[in-house]
Amino acid sequence: MTYRAVYSLSRRLIVVGGLLLTAACQVAGPSAGGSCMVWGTGPEAAEHCDREIEDSSRRAEISASQRAAAEAAYEPIDRVVRLSGECFTERGFPCHGARPSRQPTQADVEQLTRDLEQAGHRDFVVRIAGEGDPAPVGSLLSAFKLGGDTCVIGYLSAVPGGTSGRDITGLLPNGQCLED
DSSP states (O other): OOOOOEEEEEEEEEEETTTTEEEEEEEEEEEGTOOOOHHHOSHHHHHHHHHHHHHHHHSOOOOHHHHHHHHHHHHHHHHHHHHHTTOTTTOBHHHHOOOOBBOOOOHHHHHHHHHHHHHHSSSEEEEETTTTSOOOOOOOOEEEEEEEEEEEEEESSSSSTTOOOEEEEETTTTTTSSOO
């Protein structure tokens, strides 16, 4: 696979065990010494990294002000996404006892879609990540088009409360946040 070199820092917000970590990674093609930050080892982690590098190289650049505006606009969306897979009583209180994390399913996609629509959000895609997506295969992938030309793309590797990642980036050449 050939990569076009892109020299820009991409801010990553990663949640592990309830802790929010901020990291910067150089996004560039392997021939330019590029790297990305993914959790895990082995072929799955390497493939995820390759997909992120390739995806980033195709996206439009965004300004610092676009990034800041998307970050602010994403804050209420993030609260909805973070609750994916959580259990609540009819009165809205958390269920008794911790629920074990599990692999996301199509039911989680449908529930998150309903929750986002109910909260008034419209321009988004939620699906289980596949081979061509910039997220671990099988994770709960979400992409939000904010401000017309900025995307927030995130994933949850498990629900509830699995490892997650998020990136604020520009549009793909097709004018969307994700390929179909």
